[in-house]
Amino acid sequence: MSRAAEAAMAASYKALKEDFVSNLTGGEIGEINYVTAVAPAAVVLWSVLQSRQSFFKPYTPLAFAVDFLLNVAAILLATTLYAKSPILLNTSLLALGALVYVLPKQTPPKKAKLPPSKQTKDAEPNPLPKKQFLTTYRGSMMVITSIAILAVDFKIFPRRFAKVENWGTSLMDVGVGSFVFSAGVVAARPILKEKLAGKSTSLSTRLYRSIRHSLPLLVLGLIRLYSVKGLDYAEHVTEYGVHWNFFFTLGFLPPFLALFQSAFEYVPSYAGLAILLGIAYQAALEFTSLKAFILTAPRTNLLSQNREGIFSFFGYLAVFLAGQSTGMVVIPRTQRKNLLLTLAAWSGVWILLFAFSTSYKYGLSLSVSRRLANLPYFLWIAAFNSTQILAFCLVETLFFPALHNKSTPSSPKEEEEVYKASTSRVLEAFNRNGLFVFLAANLLTGAVNLTVPTLHVSDLVAMGILIGHAVVVTGLAVGLDIYDISIKL
Template sequence: MSRAAEQAIKASYKALKEDFVSNLTGGDISEINYVTAVAPAAVVLWSALQSRQNFFRPYTPIAFAVDFLLNIGAILLATTLYANTPILLSILLIAPVAIIYSLPKPPTPKKAKVPPKQTKDEAPNPLPKKPFLTTYRGAMLVVTCLAILAVDFRIFPRRFAKVENWGTSLMDVGVGSFVFSAGLVAARPILKEQLAGKTTPLGTRLYQSIRHSIPLLVLGFIRLYSVKGLDYAEHVTEYGVHWNFFFTLGFLPPFVALFQSAFQFIPSYAGLAILLGAAYQIALEFTPLKAFVLIGPRTNLFNKNREGIFSFIGYLAIFLAGQHTGMFILPAHSSSGATGIKQRKSLLLKLAAWSGIWILLFFLTFSYSYGLSLAVSRRLANLPYFLWIAAFNNTQILAFCLVETVFFPQAYKHGHLTRKEEDDVYKGSTSRVLEAFNRNGLAVFLVANLGTGVVNLTVNTLEVGSLGAMGILMGYAVCLTGLAAGLDVYDISIKM
């Protein structure tokens, strides 16, 4: 076969794959909710096993295998073999809980005598690690890492793939959730400043944010040159010709630092996010911006990357919405100083209220009968997309918080525990697998991208049947989990 013929076949296959991984309208929002509800259902079963039978202590190889099957395998099944029946999978996961509670509870091991709970020099931790947040972030990363490879196989439904222009899909909610989650944890340093009564000058904030951005931008350029050099299949309407998700993540910190100054005038990150999202939507509707992004020419560097540049505004609004949520769920105590069940009830009510607010705002922009009739567009990262992501993530966090409240009441008695006791409760209430994914999330996500590339360069994924696809995806999941768990076991945290 001549070189020209080989290149023609390669180009044809690349075009076929681009068409295969793209989607026109995505799926239905309710179906996405059913699929993503599998993760909380799996956590319910995990929590029942741990709280009732203390199954994951000690953490034996069998415990690790069950942890993997529940928190990784269930999500993989929900997006592949059970994609059409996610409710059935959730029922199958929750059903054994009744059996677990009918079994006799194992005897509680005797504890060694410990010193008094609180020493004079040890104050309660104002920003403790919370199991339900680790579970939420870990599950979100698992879904994201599995989907970026699964989408290349026919076993992964096309309606779950990223949409072309308008619509909703599982992968669209995944990329937005990644940014929301990053914003949530970015509230921690701000809260530390407030607790210390300090204010970092704008110049210092910008310098620190740029230092944080450099590794992400480097990763963006590495991905750019690897994709172009290997002639890897890509869809330019996702972010543009050269832009990629790492560039979006890399440019967020400096702009967030600027918006911290605006917080002095509008003391609400949710308010800032809504104003930014609304202003961007007004520009889309009443200027030629929407037409430029969707059908404009690609004549220069700016035009070629218009999707990534302008969608950045929407992702910045999502990040700020995540910060808003982090500001009230990360602290150990409520403003009234209440602890224990009163504080947890207050947190649940606040999460429920904000979930309702975001859902209502989304409904008012999205509804054809009672709202503005605006379509969701991940490509534009427009106002409905931003509100959808904020509503979805607040609701997911509420679900995981409810599970923790029911099964692990000791996890929110922060004011009555020493740091050591608090750490012990955290470990007993958190999946080691999800903790490992959460701890080195960005590093694992980077390796997942590399693994996806390796699989696509070595396997014609479009021709792999269901059995072969599940084998490859399960092997890929095992490798990612092994990496994350290995880093956790050796106490390694890779910060980017």
């Protein structure tokens, strides 16, 4: 880079810093928490209806309608009509839950006791069982993501919820990071299976498997690139760059993680690896010209054209590793009290680290940037998602003790029945085929934008379209689940 170009870049970056007013305020973080709290509040009402009244068993059309209203429509309302008063919506859901809770509990019909078979006696409990609270967490995250990618194109969706250009954080900024964190949580399962089996996979085998897993995502990234450029679809270059998109970020994660798994021999903690990577990347941003390059450099070649996607990848990799660390804790069968204490401790650690990184008086005085995916952004995503998982775990613990009570029979068949009876069918469906449903929601979003002038329609029309979008996406997810179809990408 010539000296003139460097000087221009430095001047541009200096002006950017002088004009900077951080969007990261307590009110902003609080608002995000209030809006996203609608998911746990809705799950509380769902859990009360099921645990006290067995409302969703059998799963009738009415049960599906209520399931949809609580776990999908409530989230849509929180991000649109109730965007200015999410506390009112959350309070209403919790008040309804309290009302249902005080009603007389419906007594389920007694089942005839059959002598346990030898197979049941000898059956070993699954060491990596399906967890209701994990399904609920991932399903809720997929719901809000599928809704927001279309809602953001309408005026009824507040601009403060859309992705921030440079500094600060928003609802959609949290959504992108949460998608990566959630993927990291489930990525812990195959590693745990290897440990239980006492096997060790070579680096070459891990790389081969990771590349094979990445190919469909990279193909989706190319398809999105072609469709966006070919159809002249509206895009923000500063989000990921000229050619890069979120599917490329997801696609390149597995091979890098295969390499980082080797580093686990030297740093025996995925959380530790995540923190070290986050610190190293932040040091590069602060003590080199990398930050100025990402924010202000002219787009003259392939690297500079896609600098946001390429360099933010390191921040997302740290987010993924943090999610993997959480997965190593929450996926195995463990005593519930210990799990809650561990989750609470890690939530506290991430929150304290985030507060230290952003504090102007006692910390590093850094500002969150989703565009950079810097250290505060990584810590904010880890803190937010750990706390969300803790909240859903608490709800499950309170209302469905049979899922973790040692006195409960634990044969695989009985455990599966208890899990299904305690889990929202809608959230289970979104979790089961999450990436495919996300892709379908993206395609539907593109179709709506090509046929509807989204910025010029009334709020009433916007809500009608958004509800229709939510119904179609939910219907697709539940339909696949009904027919027992799993589409892995």
